Amino acid sequence: MNGTSEAMAGSTNLLGWTLRGAAGVALIPMIVVTVWIWFGWSRPSPVLVLEGFQMYLLAPAWVILIATLATRQWALAVPAVFVAGSHLLFCLPAATADSVPAWASDAPTMTVFVANVRYDNPRADELARDVMASNADVVVLNETTPAIRDALRAAGTSDRYPTRVHVEGRPFGETLMTRLPATDAGVEVLGGQRVPAATVSVGDRDVRVYSVHVNAPKSSAQRHIWRRNLDGIGGSAEAAGDVPHLYAGDFNSAPWHGPYRRLLARGLTDAHDALGQGLSRSWTPHPAVLSWLGPVMRLDHALFTPGLFPRSLTDVEVPGSDHRGFLLEIAVRQP
DSSP: OHHHHHHHHHHHHHHHHHHHHHHHHHHHHHHHHHHHHHHTOOOSHHHHHHHHTHHHHSTHHHHHHHHHHHTTOHHHHHHHHHHHHHHHHHHHHHHSOOOOOGGGGSSOEEEEEEEEOOTTOTTHHHHHHHHHHHTOSEEEEEEEOHHHHHHHHHHTHHHHOSEEEEEOOSSOEEEEEEOSOEEEEEEEEETTEEEEEEEEEETTEEEEEEEEEOOOOOSHHHHHHHHHHHHHHHHHHHTOTTSOEEEEEEOSOOTTOHHHHHHHTTTOEEHHHHTTOTTOOOBOOSSHHHHTTOOOBOOEEEEEOTTEEEEEEEEEOOTTOSBOEEEEEEEEOOO
C-alpha cells in the first residue's frame, strides 16, 4: 500500500509540476506582448501582429489566473494578474460608451459611409449598388480603381454626389464623395500620404472630412511610412482650430497599436470607442486557409476632433472585399 500511495503522490506531483510549467510557458509570450503594448514600442512586424491580436492572445490569462488562485500558486498568480488586468484595461474603454454631450442630442447630423472596397473586387457592380443604397451624405472609399469607379458612375454616384475627389495610385487609389455643400475639395498631404479631402457644410458649421488609407506596416521601411502617416494625421488634428475634422478609412492599425493610441492622445476620438463598439472587427485575413475565421481585428476607423460626436454606427458587409465597412451618423455642434 505504501508503495502505491507513493507512486500516486509522485504522479500527482509530476502532474502539478507539468501544469505549472505549461502555465508558466504560456504566460511568457503574454507578458512580452503586454509589456510591449504598455510601452508602445511597435517595432518588429511579428510584435505588431501580436499587438493586433491582443484581445485573443491575452484572454487565456484569465483561465490561468483562476487556476493559480484556486491552487494557491502565488508565483504564477502574480504575472497572471498583471496580464489579465492589462487585458481588462486595454479592452474595457473600447467596450464602454462615452457620455453623450448635451449639445449632440438635437444637433444636425451627417451620415458617412466608409469602406475599403479591395482593389481587385470581383463584385464591383454589387458594391456600387450598396453604396447608393446607403444613402450617405459622404462616401469614403479605399482601394478604388478605374473599374470600381466606372461601376460607381454606372450606379448613379455622379448625379448624387456632385463633389468627388480621387487620388490615383498603384495599384489602387482613394475616393471621397459628398452631396453636401462643399468647398476646398482636393488632395492634401498628411505625413507623406496624398489624401482626398473636402470641407462640407452641416447646418451652420463647416466640417473637414478626409479619406484616409494609412500604409500597411509590413516591413521596416513600411513601418516608418506607417508611423509617418499616422503622425501626419495627428498634426492635422492638432491644427484643426475651430473647424471639426473627421478622418475616416483604413488606418491599418488595430486599436491596441502604440502609434495608433498615441494618435488618439492628440485630440482625436475613435467613433467605435465612443459608442462602446470598439471591440468590433473589420478585417479578414487574406489567405483562403484563414478566411474562414472571418473578421479578426478592426483596422477601419473614423476619428474626430471636438465639435463632432457619433449618434449611431452600423458595421456592414462589403461585397467582394476583405474588409467590413460602416455607416456612421455623426452630430455636428453648431456655432
